[in-house]
Amino acid sequence: MDNLFSFLVAALIIGFFLWKYLRKEKKRAELARAAAEKGKLFSEGPRSQHPHIDANYCIGCAACTMVCPEGDVLAMLGGKAVIVNGYKCIGHSLCAEVCPVGAITMVMASPSMGEDMPYLTPEYETTIKNMFIVGELGGLALIKNAVNQGRECIDTIANRMASAGGRPISGAYDVLIVGAGPAGISASLRAIEKKMRYLTLDAGEIGGTVAKYPRQKLVMTSPVEFPMHGKFKKTELSKEDLIAFWKKVAERADFTCRQGEKVEDVKKEQDGVFTVTTPKGQYRARSVVLALGKSGSPRKLGVQGEDLPKVMYRLIEADHYVNKRILVVGGGDSAIEAAMGLGHQVGNQVTLSYRKEAFSRIKERNAQRIQESTRKGKVKVIFNSNPVEFTQGSVILAVNGKTQELPNDYVWIFAGGEPPTAFLKKIGVGFGAQDLTAAGSLEAKQARQARKVGQEVLATR
Numbered sequence: 001m002d003n004l005f006s007f008l009v010a011a012l013i014i015g016f017f018l019w020k021y022l023r024k025e026k027k028r029a030e031l032a033r034a035a036a037e038k039g040k041l042f043s044e045g046p047r048s049q050h051p052h053i054d055a056n057y058c059i060g061c062a063a064c065t066m067v068c069p070e071g072d073v074l075a076m077l078g079g080k081a082v083i084v085n086g087y088k089c090i091g092h093s094l095c096a097e098v099c100p101v102g103a104i105t106m107v108m109a110s111p112s113m114g115e116d117m118p119y120l121t122p123e124y125e126t127t128i129k130n131m132f133i134v135g136e137l138g139g140l141a142l143i144k145n146a147v148n149q150g151r152e153c154i155d156t157i158a159n160r161m162a163s164a165g166g167r168p169i170s171g172a173y174d175v176l177i178v179g180a181g182p183a184g185i186s187a188s189l190r191a192i193e194k195k196m197r198y199l200t201l202d203a204g205e206i207g208g209t210v211a212k213y214p215r216q217k218l219v220m221t222s223p224v225e226f227p228m229h230g231k232f233k234k235t236e237l238s239k240e241d242l243i244a245f246w247k248k249v250a251e252r253a254d255f256t257c258r259q260g261e262k263v264e265d266v267k268k269e270q271d272g273v274f275t276v277t278t279p280k281g282q283y284r285a286r287s288v289v290l291a292l293g294k295s296g297s298p299r300k301l302g303v304q305g306e307d308l309p310k311v312m313y314r315l316i317e318a319d320h321y322v323n324k325r326i327l328v329v330g331g332g333d334s335a336i337e338a339a340m341g342l343g344h345q346v347g348n349q350v351t352l353s354y355r356k357e358a359f360s361r362i363k364e365r366n367a368q369r370i371q372e373s374t375r376k377g378k379v380k381v382i383f384n385s386n387p388v389e390f391t392q393g394s395v396i397l398a399v400n401g402k403t404q405e406l407p408n409d410y411v412w413i414f415a416g417g418e419p420p421t422a423f424l425k426k427i428g429v430g431f432g433a434q435d436l437t438a439a440g441s442l443e444a445k446q447a448r449q450a451r452k453v454g455q456e457v458l459a460t461r
């Protein structure tokens with residue numbers, strides 16, 4: 001009798017846990033299906049970097065689906081991780097890091113997606129020998145990727161110099177670094193660490209895109225090996241704190257950068273040495289690292305009145321604007337964050353104009369916050385709308401084929417940047433037919449090679 005009772009209790013306990021497990025699995029499958037539906041709705045696959053999941057290795061633990069800061073890029077379907085919202089991936093690579101069996105590697109999108117990207121080897125070398133591209137210009141966003149690539153690229157250059165006997169070329173820098181955003185800073189500091197003769201030029205200021213973030217923006221990053229410092233462990237800090245950290249390391253390393261000097265041409269001479277031209281002079285270098293970022297100059301709409309001084313493309317100090325009538329144009333995270341930032345200042349009336357019928361490529365957190373802001377009347381969103389004219393005191397919007405005039409003091413346009421494609425083409429960098437293994441860190445590449453992962457086949461999803 002006792003045995004029977006114990007058996008029944010054990011069966012009940014097992015049954016309870018089984019039921020709980022199955023319920024959790026069902027919920028997970030429902031979430032995955034919902035995410036997949038959303039992905040299908042926007043029918044946008046990965047645009048550049050994204051995880052490649054080797055289904056043969058995936059053990060279905062779902063660790064990768066839970067760690068992504070962008071939300072539902074991955075989901076579990078049929079017991080395996082799959083990409084459901086590839087367009088959301090911006091290359092954090094945390095999924096690859098947490099995968100306990102190494103089933104995930106970061107790869108670039110298919111060649112058709114990446115045909116407007118410069119061709120790069122796994123060492124970030126362009127089609128021109130000894131000319132490299134690192135950071136966001138190469139297709140991988142995020143500060144940690146820029147820092148990793150800047151560092152790794154200089155290591156490649158240093159190794160090549162060492163195997164060539166290490167002798168300097170008279171009158172030429174060992175490396176000339178163009179751009180002082182996170183990729184260029186990291187490359188420059190690594191060059192200092194390696195005792196190389198370097199020159200860094202930036203058209204603007206040290207810090208690149210980060211220096212242009214709105215004031216007190218919270219920067220999300222990942223632990224990264226920072227040259228001349230070691231492991232940088234912070235994962236969340238203000239833009240000001242990040243810049244202050246870079247400045248501190250730069251000062252300690254005696255890093256110098258010629259700011260406000262734009263590179264206009266790079267030419268490889270007969271002797272294999274590059275001549276780099278700026279409005280201020282010409283420099284010779286045996287290798288060139290292009291860390292230009294992708295922001296380039298802000299994309300303009302070509303709308304009448306866009307040249308008025310009240311029309312701007314970057315918002316740094318939202319709290320400088322109060323009691324104003326404001327139009328923000330765009331549907332990405334930058335536009336939404338600017339609209340919310342301005343909407344929370346005293347007395348502002350903020351309208352956000354977006355040409356599509358819904359926001360489709362924004363962070364989950366921003367999607368929730370903009371809903372909250374509209375509910376509280378801080379921001380008014382007008383979908384399916386396009387500005388047709390800006391005047392001194394108003395803006396004219398085309399909304400579903402009809403025009404609307406809104407009183408207005410300021411306009412901010414967030415339509416992305418014109419990448420420096422024309423410049424790259426002018427200096428002879430080859431585009432398209434990307435090597436699918438070109439992205440990611442060296443460690444990831446080594447891991448990938450070790451596992452002999454085949455080419456990414458998007459059709460398998």
Ligand SMILES: Cc1cc2nc3c(=O)[nH]c(=O)nc-3n(C[C@H](O)[C@H](O)[C@H](O)COP(=O)(O)OP(=O)(O)OC[C@H]3O[C@@H](n4cnc5c(N)ncnc54)[C@H](O)[C@@H]3O)c2cc1C
Pocket residue numbers: 134135136137140141142143144146178179180181182183184201202203204205206207208209210213218219220221261262263264291292293294295334420
């Ligand atoms: C609003 C916003 C928020 C973001 N938030 C985050 C975040 O929280 N976490 C994160 O990891 N990433 C974030 N990112 C992405 C991150 O800022 C970029 O991926 C990173 O800055 C890229 O670094 P980079 O060095 O490749 O290029 P950039 O930072 O863009 O630097 C490029 C530099 O090159 C210079 N340059 C360009 N052309 C020339 C030329 N011809 N001659 C000389 N100099 C030139 C520019 O002046 C610039 O200083 C954000 C991006 C934006 C726009």
